[in-house]
Amino acid sequence: MRILVAEDLYLLRDGMVRLIEAYGHQVVATASTGPETLEALRTLRPDVSVIDVRMPPTQTDEGLRAALAARAETPGLPILILSQHVQQLYARELLADGSGGIGYLLKESVFDADQFVGALERVAAGGTAMDPAVIARLLNGTRRLGDLTEREHSVLALMAEGLSNQAISRRLFLSESAVSKYTTSLFGKLGIVDDNDTNRRVRAVLAYLNES
Amino acid sequence: MRQAGAWAARVGVGFVRSCVVAGVTLLIPAVWAVAVAWAIWWNAANPWSWVGPFVLVCAGTLGLSRPVCRAVRFLVARWTGTVIPAGYREPGPLVQLSTGYWWNGFSYERTRRDAAMDQKWRIRWNDPANWRDLRFVLVAPIVVCVPVAGVVMAVAVRGIGLLGLVVAVAAAPFAWRLLEPVAVRFLRPSSAMAMEGRVAELAAQRAGLTVAQAAEIRRIERDLHDGAQARLVALGISLATAEKLMETDPGQARALLRDARGGAAASLAELRDLVQGISPPILTERGLVDAVRLLALDLPLDVAVDAEVRLCLDAPVESALYFGVAELLTNAVRHAQASRARVSLAQDGTGIVVEVQDDGRGGAGDRDGGGLAGLRERLAVFDGTLEITSPPGGPTRARMAVPCASL
Numbered sequence: 001m002r003i004l005v006a007e008d009l010y011l012l013r014d015g016m017v018r019l020i021e022a023y024g025h026q027v028v029a030t031a032s033t034g035p036e037t038l039e040a041l042r043t044l045r046p047d048v049s050v051i052d053v054r055m056p057p058t059q060t061d062e063g064l065r066a067a068l069a070a071r072a073e074t075p076g077l078p079i080l081i082l083s084q085h086v087q088q089l090y091a092r093e094l095l096a097d098g099s100g101g102i103g104y105l106l107k108e109s110v111f112d113a114d115q116f117v118g119a120l121e122r123v124a125a126g127g128t129a130m131d132p133a134v135i136a137r138l139l140n141g142t143r144r145l146g147d148l149t150e151r152e153h154s155v156l157a158l159m160a161e162g163l164s165n166q167a168i169s170r171r172l173f174l175s176e177s178a179v180s181k182y183t184t185s186l187f188g189k190l191g192i193v194d195d196n197d198t199n200r201r202v203r204a205v206l207a208y209l210n211e212s
Numbered sequence: 213m214r215q216a217g218a219w220a221a222r223v224g225v226g227f228v229r230s231c232v233v234a235g236v237t238l239l240i241p242a243v244w245a246v247a248v249a250w251a252i253w254w255n256a257a258n259p260w261s262w263v264g265p266f267v268l269v270c271a272g273t274l275g276l277s278r279p280v281c282r283a284v285r286f287l288v289a290r291w292t293g294t295v296i297p298a299g300y301r302e303p304g305p306l307v308q309l310s311t312g313y314w315w316n317g318f319s320y321e322r323t324r325r326d327a328a329m330d331q332k333w334r335i336r337w338n339d340p341a342n343w344r345d346l347r348f349v350l351v352a353p354i355v356v357c358v359p360v361a362g363v364v365m366a367v368a369v370r371g372i373g374l375l376g377l378v379v380a381v382a383a384a385p386f387a388w389r390l391l392e393p394v395a396v397r398f399l400r401p402s403s404a405m406a407m408e409g410r411v412a413e414l415a416a417q418r419a420g421l422t423v424a425q426a427a428e429i430r431r432i433e434r435d436l437h438d439g440a441q442a443r444l445v446a447l448g449i450s451l452a453t454a455e456k457l458m459e460t461d462p463g464q465a466r467a468l469l470r471d472a473r474g475g476a477a478a479s480l481a482e483l484r485d486l487v488q489g490i491s492p493p494i495l496t497e498r499g500l501v502d503a504v505r506l507l508a509l510d511l512p513l514d515v516a517v518d519a520e521v522r523l524c525l526d527a528p529v530e531s532a533l534y535f536g537v538a539e540l541l542t543n544a545v546r547h548a549q550a551s552r553a554r555v556s557l558a559q560d561g562t563g564i565v566v567e568v569q570d571d572g573r574g575g576a577g578d579r580d581g582g583g584l585a586g587l588r589e590r591l592a593v594f595d596g597t598l599e600i601t602s603p604p605g606g607p608t609r610a611r612m613a614v615p616c617a618s619l
Contacts, residue, residue, distance in 0.1 A: 054497060061497040085484050085493050089506040108477045137510060 001124055004040050004049035006031040006063055007082070008056055012107070016050060019110065023117045034062025041070035041077065048101075048124035053083040053090070064090060075099045078123045082107050086134040092209065095128075100202045103129035103162070119162065128162040128202055135160045138209060148208075152186040155179060160205040226385030229291065233388045236283050237352040243272035277345040281399060284352065288395045291388070299401030299409065301339045303331050340405050348398040352391075417592055424589070435486050443479035447472050491531060499523065500530045504537050504555055513545050513570075518556040525564065529614055532590045533566055536598070539583050540568040540610050548572020548608055563615040574606035587612075 003025050007013040010032075017027045028044055031037040033056045041049060055062040067079045080103035081094065094102050103123040109131070110116045119129035139157050148156065151172075158168045165183065169176040183201075187193075190207040192200050247265035254261035282298075289295050304317040306327050313320045314327035318334050321327035336342075401409070450472040457465040487493065495503040501519040508515035525533075537555055544550040550572030557566050577600075578584045588598045596614035 054493070059496070064497075084480075085488070087494050087506055088509050089494065089498075089502060092509075106480075108480050111473045111477055140512075 001025045001047040001121070002028045002044070003120070004029050004031065004037075004044060004046040004051075006037040006040070006049065006051040006055065006066070008032045008052060008054075012052075016110065019113055020050075020117070020120075023113070025117075025120075033057060034066045037063060038066040038069055041066065041079075042073070045074070045077070048078040048080060048120050050080050050082055050120070053081060061090075064093070068093065071097060071099070071102075076101045076126065078126065079103070080105065080120055080123045080129060082110070086131045088134050088138045091130060091134045091138055095130075095202065095206055095209070098199070098203050098206050100126045100128060100199055102202075104134065105129060105131050106133075122162055126199075128160065128205075130161050132157075132161055138205075147189055148186055152182050152189070155182045156186055156204060156208060159183065159201050223385040226388060229287075229388040230384045230386075232287065233391050236280060236287070237349075237391075239280055240273055240276050240349050241353050243276065244269055247272075273346070273349065274342075277342070277349045280349055280352075281345045284348070284391065284395050285399060288392050292392045294392055294396060296395060296399050297401055298341070299405045300341050301335045303328075303335055306331070340402065340408070344399065344402055344405075348395070351394065351398055417589070420589055421593060424586075432486065432490065435482075439482040439486070440479045443475050443482070447475045447479070450475065492534065495527075495530060495534055500525060500534055501557060503530075503534050504557065507534075507538055507541060508553075508555065511541055511545060513541065513550060514552045515541065516552075516554045518554070520557065520559060523557060523559050523564065525559075529564070529594050529596075532594065532596070533564070533612060533614070536587050536591065536612050537566060537568060539587050541570075543576060543583065544568070544570035544572050544608065547576065548574065548606065550606075550608075561616065563613055566612045567609065568612075569609045570607060572606050572608055573604070574602040574608050575604045576600055576602035576608050576610075 003020055005013055005016050005020070005027055007016060007030075013030055013032065017030065020027055028046055029040045031040050035057075037049075037051060037055070040046070049067075051063045051067050053061055053064045064081060067081060071077050071079065075097060076099040078101035081090070082105055083090075084107055086104060086106055091104050094104055101123055103119055105116075105119060109119070123129050135157050139153065139160070154172065155168060158171055163171065165176055165179045168174075169179045172179070183204075187200060187204055190204050192203050192207060247268045250268070251262045251265040254264075285296050285298060306324060307315045308324070309315055309320070313322060314324050316327040316331035319327075319330055321330055450468045454465040454468040454472065457468065492503055494506050500523055501517070504519070505517050508517050541553060541555070544553050548570055550570035553568060553570040555566070555568050557564070559565075576584070578588070584598070584600065591598055591612060591614065594614045596612060599611045599613075600608065602608040602610075
């Protein structure tokens with residue numbers, strides 16, 4: 001995969017590049033400011049980009065804004081946002097376009113390198129990789145529990161994190177066919193009629209959030 | 213008929229009030245008149261006979277000016293509802309030192325009684341309010357001079373005496389009304405006194421703030437010391453041990469490395485919580501409005517946020533208002549058991565106003581050292597105010613306002 005790494009702290013950027021290269025992927029560019037990131041996203045169209053939220057020049061949400069701007073121009077451009085903290089407001093904004101290929105994780109998720117690179121690959125393939133804490137808060141914040149059963153709700157939460165049906169079945173100690181039954185029923189309840197499975201999964205989370 | 217009766221009652225009340233005003237304000241001139249009469253009775257031509265009366269005038273004027281002003285303030289408040297702040301200097305606290313002596317802010321005294329007495333006289337003597345009171349007791353008699361002059365004329369000048377009496381009686385029921393504007397103009401604290409009060413208020417605020425800041429810094433230090441720092445030390449030890457074990461016992465080395473990774477993640481989580489309490493990252497990244505929106509999303513409460521798109525605030529004000537909203541919303545959840553709340557933020561030329569309203573059971577009040585008192589202090593630094601209306605049964609409405617000059 002061709003990967004862009006946007007991070008302003010040299011040590012973290014360097015470490016990330018080495019980790020990604022150790023897994024046999026190619027880092028095509030690095031960026032350390034918001035404008036640089038946007039420029040690289042526009043010109044290089046990386047297979048997936050790892051972007052920090054807070055970057056110079058303003059030290060505010062430069063990275064996030066660059067990501068949102070690039071995705072507004074190129075819907076579905078795969079981006080994984082890494083941050084010291086996860087906020088459900090940002091998660092909502094990132095998910096809002098409903099086009100998949102998005103991730104939002106804490107920086108320490110890099111500690112588990114296998115999982116981190118797995119998340120990168122998933123996002124590059126158009127899936128999602130969301131921090132479990134932020135997903136839990138997103139779904140708890142919504143008060144429409146009545147429509148979905150508890151089981152469907154927990155399936156939806158894991159789906160929002162970006163897990164496949166197989167991974168969900170392992171996490172919930174269910175059979176894969178049972179999970180796919182739950183997903184089908186919750187797609188139905190949320191009125192999702194998309195054919196593309198990845199899209200459908202992101203849309204389901206969005207539909208759920210927007211109903212509240 | 214009834215109207216005429218009411219009118220007569222009003223005139224009667226007015227007449228009595230005018231008489232009271234005349235009595236109070238003419239008290240000091242009466243002392244002067246007594247002194248002059250005394251000197252004349254002794255021997256007006258001899259300068260020495262004026263010494264006693266002069267002392268009487270000085271003592272009487274100085275001694276009576278404050279009671280007269282107090283009486284006027286009381287009467288104005290009673291009759292018209294206009295409360296005029298007195299602005300007298302308040303005595304500071306008396307402190308007993310380790311030597312057993314008492315310190316009253318001016319001098320050391322052997323006993324508490326002496327210290328209090330000394331303090332009382334020094335404050336009384338140096339109070340800038342004395343000059344204001346003196347000016348008032350000189351001006352006030354003019355207020356009642358119309359009816360009184362009429363009576364004097366009626367007695368002294370035979371020809372127009374009747375006219376004077378008519379003027380006096382006709383003016384009397386209304387003359388007391390002049391007292392209010394004159395008292396408001398001359399009895400309120402002068403700008404120098406207001407300034408002095410403000411300086412005292414600011415000094416107290418600064419002292420409070422310094423204490424609060426020091427406590428906050430100590431809390432942060434303790435959290436870092438017991439949390440992240442300790443974890444990093446443990447991390448270093450694990451890594452050193454793992455390095456040592458790498459060749460001899462790779463299995464245990466791997467387990468140690470896994471622990472180290474867990475420790476690093478835990479210390480990051482701790483640091484994140486700490487940072488959230490000092491200055492929430494979203495406030496830095498997005499500003500007040502989005503920070504409040506996120507707060508609303510994170511609370512188990514239906515919160516509607518009304519805000520102008522762009523607020524232009526200094527970081528300290530932003531932070532104070534953010535923690536204010538957080539405190540109020542937390543109270544709404546925890547104490548008022550509210551299910552809905554509304555936060556509105558608006559900025560105009562005069563300042564910023566943030567209102568938080570919930571549908572809870574109300575009854576919120578300030579306690580010393582409570583959250584609301586702390587919030588009030590935080591806002592006072594920016595000359596901001598917090599008003600709360602919270603009748604029992606609800607709803608609670610809180611309004612934080614910070615004036616423009618502080619933004």
